[in-house]
Amino acid sequence: MNIPHSDFPRVIVVGGGFGGVTLSRKLTKQNFQVVLIDHHNYHNFQPLMYQVATSGLEPDSIAFPLRGLVNDGTNFIFRLAEVESVEPVMKTLKTSIGEVTFDYLVIATGTKTNFFGNKVLEETSLQMKSVPQALNIRSYMLQNLEKATLTNDAEEQKKLMRIVLSGAGPTGVELAGAFAEFKKGVLANDYPDLNPEHMEIHLLDGTSRVLASMSEKASQKAEKYLKELGVNIHLNVMVKSYNEETVLTNTDLKIKALTFIWSAGVIGNPIEGIREQSVDQKSQRFLVDRMNRVEGYENIFAIGDIALMKTPEFPQGHPQVAQPAIQQGKLLVKNFKRILHDQPLKTFSYFDKGSMATIGRNKAVADVKSFTLGGFLAWIIWLAVHLYFLVGVRNRLIVFLNWVYNYFNFDRAARLIIRPYQKKEISDK
Numbered sequence: 001m002n003i004p005h006s007d008f009p010r011v012i013v014v015g016g017g018f019g020g021v022t023l024s025r026k027l028t029k030q031n032f033q034v035v036l037i038d039h040h041n042y043h044n045f046q047p048l049m050y051q052v053a054t055s056g057l058e059p060d061s062i063a064f065p066l067r068g069l070v071n072d073g074t075n076f077i078f079r080l081a082e083v084e085s086v087e088p089v090m091k092t093l094k095t096s097i098g099e100v101t102f103d104y105l106v107i108a109t110g111t112k113t114n115f116f117g118n119k120v121l122e123e124t125s126l127q128m129k130s131v132p133q134a135l136n137i138r139s140y141m142l143q144n145l146e147k148a149t150l151t152n153d154a155e156e157q158k159k160l161m162r163i164v165l166s167g168a169g170p171t172g173v174e175l176a177g178a179f180a181e182f183k184k185g186v187l188a189n190d191y192p193d194l195n196p197e198h199m200e201i202h203l204l205d206g207t208s209r210v211l212a213s214m215s216e217k218a219s220q221k222a223e224k225y226l227k228e229l230g231v232n233i234h235l236n237v238m239v240k241s242y243n244e245e246t247v248l249t250n251t252d253l254k255i256k257a258l259t260f261i262w263s264a265g266v267i268g269n270p271i272e273g274i275r276e277q278s279v280d281q282k283s284q285r286f287l288v289d290r291m292n293r294v295e296g297y298e299n300i301f302a303i304g305d306i307a308l309m310k311t312p313e314f315p316q317g318h319p320q321v322a323q324p325a326i327q328q329g330k331l332l333v334k335n336f337k338r339i340l341h342d343q344p345l346k347t348f349s350y351f352d353k354g355s356m357a358t359i360g361r362n363k364a365v366a367d368v369k370s371f372t373l374g375g376f377l378a379w380i381i382w383l384a385v386h387l388y389f390l391v392g393v394r395n396r397l398i399v400f401l402n403w404v405y406n407y408f409n410f411d412r413a414a415r416l417i418i419r420p421y422q423k424k425e426i427s428d429k
Helices: 018-027 046-053 119-124 131-148 154-161 170-190 216-228 322-340 376-389 393-409
Strands: 010-014 033-038 042-044 063-065 076-080 083-087 092-095 098-101 104-107 111-113 163-166 201-204 232-234 239-242 246-249 254-256 259-262 266-268 285-287 300-302 355-360 363-368 371-374
Touching (some): 018 033, 018 322, 046 131, 046 170, 046 376, 104 322, 131 154, 131 170, 163 170, 170 201, 170 216, 216 232, 355 376
Parallel strands (some): 010 033, 033 076, 104 300, 163 259, 201 232
Antiparallel strands (some): 083 092, 092 098, 111 266, 239 246, 246 254, 363 371
């Protein structure tokens, strides 16, 4: 890998998510050479990806080029590559474009979809962990609506128009709400020859409530809002299999649908080469100390979703959302400065700013400390928070204008099949 020589210590950051971007931006202002490596050349604002999947936004409005993170690129280098493994003793990172040495390594690789070992679901379901996958959902939904106009068979139309989501966490809830808004505001205008009632949205979850990670009150409000939008909620129901046409569950419930989206969980996305004792085998997250050092290593750190920091307040680790990653990235910058001056490192303390989810137009829920907000006020807060944390002034402006347009026109401007989606054939293995 061709990396220019520098007199400064080299910090390699693997992953351009919230943690990696926060760290890279701020660390380049210090006496370090920062090398950011990612298999995409853009930062993806995941909290708004569901709007790409449901035709609310174009992907370039929630993505920011990683090469544009800093104005002065003297100490900042980006390389587009797949990371294969790390050799801690040799301080070497192996990638798809060659090897590179480091003084310090920061792993911010985030998570990947967890299918809990079910290979059938992995092969047959749609997912939403990346921009291309979000576009797949958008294209496939619109393609099926076009096919529905070609038949007069009501049952075939229902199968083409029905959408099933497994997993009622924030991703599943927000997707379900957005699909219901699409049905309410777009379907009748774009497809006057289709019966809107044939577009059913089913949300399944194996637990007893939606948004199980939030408060009981927030869950109740979210369930109420979803039902008002016409979403069919099935709790204590787990998906066992899907054969491209029928969703099979652990109950008597069977749903015929061509669109099945898996949003039921995530698992860590670790790098090979780290000793087994430093990886939590269940979550596949790196065990880190209070300074985000991977256990057993002095010069290897992990931040964000891939890091499992057990504290009395968070015995199972911090929530796998943006704020812990951002806050850990900021503290690590300060600790790298302390390393340069041989000063003791500061420990991480998470400031919980709350959690929120949007369900649809004028409807959201938010847990802020001991308070739970719902409805229009929570929705306004949700809009403001997400605009604030978007990377890039251009992206903020585009998203804001899109939201204003959609709000007053009950429209989704991005309902385009730019890249038709073709499902892969199921493996016989």
